[in-house]
Amino acid sequence: xxxxxxGAPVYFTLDILGGIxxxxxxxxxxxxxxxxxxxxxxxxxxxxxxxxxxxQAVAEFLVTTAENFVNNNMGAKWANFVPFxxxxxxxxxxxxxxxxxxxxxxxxxxxxxLAWAIVVFIMITATKIKSGGLGGYxxxxxxxxxxLTPFNIISELATPISMAFRHFxxxxxxxxxxxxxxxxxxTANRALFGLLPGFVGDLLGSIPFLSVGVPAVLSLYFDWxxxxxxxxxxxxxxxxxxxxxxxxx
Numbered sequence: 322x323x324x325x326x327x328g329a330p331v332y333f334t335l336d337i338l339g340g341i342x343x344x345x346x347x348x349x350x351x352x353x354x355x356x357x358x359x360x361x362x363x364x365x366x367x368x369x370x371x372x373x374x375x376x377q378a379v380a381e382f383l384v385t386t387a388e389n390f391v392n393n394n395m396g397a398k399w400a401n402f403v404p405f406x407x408x409x410x411x412x413x414x415x416x417x418x419x420x421x422x423x424x425x426x427x428x429x430x431x432x433x434x435l436a437w438a439i440v441v442f443i444m445i446t447a448t449k450i451k452s453g454g455l456g457g458y459x460x461x462x463x464x465x466x467x468x469l470t471p472f473n474i475i476s477e478l479a480t481p482i483s484m485a486f487r488h489f490x491x492x493x494x495x496x497x498x499x500x501x502x503x504x505x506x507x508t509a510n511r512a513l514f515g516l517l518p519g520f521v522g523d524l525l526g527s528i529p530f531l532s533v534g535v536p537a538v539l540s541l542y543f544d545w546x547x548x549x550x551x552x553x554x555x556x557x558x559x560x561x562x563x564x565x566x567x568x569x570x
Contacts, residue, residue, distance in 0.1 A: 327369035345425040346433055353415045353427070357408075383407075394557065395564045402563070405444075409437065410556045417492055428551075429496060434488045439480035441559045445480065448566040480562060488555050495543030 364380040373381070387407035391399060413428065420426040427433040450458045462473040 344430070346427045348432040349419055349424050350412075350416065350427045350433065353419065354414060357411055357415065360560045377413065390556075391560065399560075399564065402560070405503035406556050406560060409559065410552045413437070413488070413555055414548055418549065420496075421544055426492070426496075428488065428492045428548075431485065431489045434485035434555075435481070437488075437555070438485040441484065441562065442481040444559075445562050445566045448563050452567045484555065484558055487558075488551050491547060491551050495547050499543055 344463065360546075362374055367374075368377055368380075384403075384407075387403050391403045391406050395402065416427040416433065418426075420429070446458070449461070454459070462470050462477070464473070
């Protein structure tokens with residue numbers, strides 16, 4: 322049985338796999354990952370030392386930008402995190418922008434951000450254990466005094482939850498606001514031109530004059546700027562938490 326939201330299928334089943342439910346989030350996310358992987362393979366083929374192509378120049382610019390992003394925020398010793406942070410940023414940005422193509426944006430599904438946050442949480446925990454040992458990791462929950470142990474545990478578990486809900490909340494709020502503005506403009510358009518008598522009022526009221534321009538400005542902010550900023554913030558939090566985990570350890 323298919324489940325849909327606003328006429329767009331969100332879940333469907335594959336009978337050949339025993340009726341396993343497949344969500345639109347999974348389909349679009351895997352599609353984006355395949356696209357990004359193919360793009361990386363294409364951009365890194367036929368690399369040269371001299372006389373580089375425009376394609377290689379763009380690839381080198383992206384790699385240099387990712388390296389500077391990580392090195393400036395975490396330090397050169399964390400250079401091995403460049404691929405992970407760059408991949409996370411690209412996946413988040415493309416997932417949010419996929420809605421512009423009429424696809425279901427994976428970032429509009431909380432499970433997407435929760436999955437990313439859990440991966441980051443595992444990396445944070447691994448960094449703490451690597452830095453201070455398993456004993457030091459558990460001892461950290463009792464600092465500065467043993468009475469605060471329950472609160473420290475709650476604070477630790479709240480890290481991935483806050484990261485996920487922050488990202489999801491900002492993305493979904495933009496979609497809600499855009500939808501409300503579209504509806505308000507359509508209602509205002511019908512009310513304004515409905516003042517005209519007869520057929521002329523009905524005809525002009527059905528043409529979305531007021532929807533010209535305003536939605537484009539909203540799209541520029543909520544779809545482009547907000548998508549970029551949320552990917553940026555999520556990656557910044559990831560780097561900050563991991564670097565801080567090493568210091569605490």
